[in-house]
Amino acid sequence: MAEEKELLRYNPAPIESKWQERWAADPKMYAAEGPDCVKPKYYVLEMLPYPSGQLHMGHVRNYAIGDALARYMWMRGYNVMHPMGWDAFGLPAENAALKNNTPPREWTLANIAAMKRQFNRLGMAFDWSTEVTTCLPDYYRWNQWFFLRMYEKGLVYRKKSKVNWCPECATVLANEQVIDGCCWRHEDTKVELRDLEQWFFRITAYAEELLDDLAKLDGWPEKVRTMQRNWIGRSKGTEIDFFLEEKVDQGPGTEGATLAQDDKRVRIRVFTTRVDTIFGATSVQLAPEHPVVARLSASNPALRVKVTELLEEQKKAREGGDVGAIEKHGVPTGRFAINPYSGERVPIWVGNYVLMDYGTGAIMSVPAHDERDFEFATKYGIPIRQVIKPVQEAEGSESLPFVSEDGVLVNSGEYDGLTCLQAQKLLQESAARQGFGEAKVIFRLKDWGVSRQRYWGTPIPMIHCPKDGLVPVPEDQLPVLLPEKIEITQTGGSPLGRVPEFVNVICPKCGGPARRETDTMDTFVDSSWYFYRYIDAKNSSAPFSRVRAEYWFPIDQYIGGVEHAILHLIYSRFWTKMMRDLGMITNGEPVERQFSQGMVIKDGAKMSKSKGNVVSPDDMVARYGADSTRMYSLFAAPPDRDLDWQEDGVAGVSRFLARVWKLSTAHEGVVLKGHDFSRAGSGDSISGALASEGSSSPIEKKLLRKMHQTIAKITKDFEGRWHFNTCIAAIMEYVNELQAADAQLSSGEVAAPAVEQMLKNLALLLAPFAPYLAAELWEQLGGDGSILRHPWPESDPGLAKEDEIEIPVQINGKLTTVVKVPAGSDAKAIEAAALADPKVQLRIAGKTVVKVIVVPGRAVNLVVK
């Protein structure tokens, strides 16, 4: 007795370890076939993790989603590519090295081994034969190869620039890695601005295309597309030259007297989106770092002091992350600029709110038609001149600033009376004709600074020769290997600079002594193209084969956290376009469909070590099993929403799986006994045919109906909206019905072949969500071969249909009762049934039915007076 009970008890641990072993013994199981495969291809990809040593719940969720999809697609007969790898370069390895005195490589590889064990324990269906580890020379040599290709194409350059410097990381950060003025890795560390020689990728060469192609990415979340659109920040406008005034007509002893001759033709180029307001420009504002400011303040120490102050304010605000919050300050230079259209002279100011790195670093200030200019002019008593009138003269109260483009020009000479848009066009044409301006599109997107002064990254394959300048490392000398033995410190520049064997090289051009570049590449370089490497991971003569890329790309489905919506996904798109232009691939976008899953939350906050609300996947797996842990992460919320982690919920899913186990094992005898006569050559891919013999009992029909409905629901969700939470709920409902019919399942009231069909399909439906249990039940039920490659069950619409349906009856829109009618009843029959209902009769007694709306199969509404 006790033994029997023990048998019926669901215990995930032995089941899961049994299957884990079997799967490990069959490494080909998850391998994709080559481009000559007759099956349609499906490339499902989840973002590769950083090998910190520990998977967290966000990972579990991410990979549970992708794994469910991959398994489903296998069952649907696709040639599935489902790879995994490691984003293995990066600073934490160096920090760990400092802390534990472990070499970064060792630390990283150990972490990878640990996380791989976790992946396998969770039952993730990854093809490890294509594993990519970005910190290994096999991989990073191709980063260097790409770098050289891009250098040849003029897509790599070097320049001195203000860079974001994280004192904690002791390295430079890309703009994309600065969040609210702080380092993306160190939320409390303010980023400083420093001047350094840096390597850049010319991503701005693709700004227009990166923006335009977003429109084509209709398989991407709108949110991600919008974020990228804002990030690229296209702005259409006009550049116009104001001229520094030649004659300075002021008294003797003023600054003007010292004016040098070459000031005469100095141009101050401004960028504006509203050139139509230019007749209202009453000052020109320069960024503190603008070259003309340096020139004007050279002979004016008082001005120089003021400018330094403004610059300081700006810098502080930038480092504080809230540039918008600083108080607007400015200082007049005492000099004037000439408006090229009107010849008017306007004062030149320096403003702390004008940014050198956006537009031209100079603006024309039109107080009447711009909020900021208005505020500034009011503060400093600069004239405010209205030059745009609303189209419909809102009488009297002309409240300024009037910023709408819906207006007509006034006080604008020959342009008076034109609409804003007409005027913009004519003014641009006029400027171009006279050579003092042009139409211009500018972007917020900046070139991608890829230099890092760190050790644990891809060495940049360049050589500095005192004679030949910058010399690329010849291709046959790749890879430039990272030296293994190295002392890691966080100060004093790149650690590589202190390794003489690394630094000192022979110049490939002149053969003389030269120095190797000691910067390494941003790790986002690694992750910009890793998914191309998966398809040809062992290729030693090229990053990947073109034929394979043409077969596998674009990726059918990419899944990852929304935190990568800008950085990683923009870089990846850029890299794909760049490779296309190198002739390596034909696709212009890497990813067909992109999915951003929500965060995992606990107690109202994102799980994080600092908040102390981390739940360890290992813990959950140990307590409830991998199936329960994965399945809960899919059941608790739709995948795109944030998920509130509640351990009670995991226990609930675990109890559900226990019920499934009990149900299936309790009736497996019926299945196995009935097997001999049920398999008339059709294998166990059971169709609905056996149920339509006409001899089946009502309960059997009912259960089969539920089964077909459940199959239909889940299939539809996989194809479309991915609400796996309701898929699992549907399976629960199905199991609840089966369980309620427990007695009939064993009594023969439900025929053995039907029981077999119901239980086998239950295992198949569970396969994407709870792979261990599904495999075990499949085997116990005598299922053929691997469940992973068994065809997904098909729903028979005829059998899924209800015989009788309930129709809600409303009177004047208010629910009154529900009537039962045969399925497929027409409007007339439904109306009759509704009117015949006693409750309805009571309600309409003495009143007139004005109108009857019948939506067959849906509802009836009686409009009554």
Added chain:
RNA sequence: GCGGAAGUGGUGAAAUGGCAAACACACCAGCCUUAGGAGCUGGCGCCCAAAAGGCUUGCGGGUUCAAGUCCCGCCUUCCGCACCA
């Protein structure tokens, strides 16, 4: 300020414009028992002792025979961008 998403029971949530709260969790009552982190039965939005009935999807309007769902305005929360000229 601009852009995006969301707001439904005690909780996570569900609902092609057609019975709001499916499926779970928690809780309550009962049963069972060699007691388990078990199992089974029932209850569980709010008002009302119960029934009958009424009310209920952030707030206010609108469209519609019918609105959680569509439209307009507002409030709140979260996310992204932000003196971007």
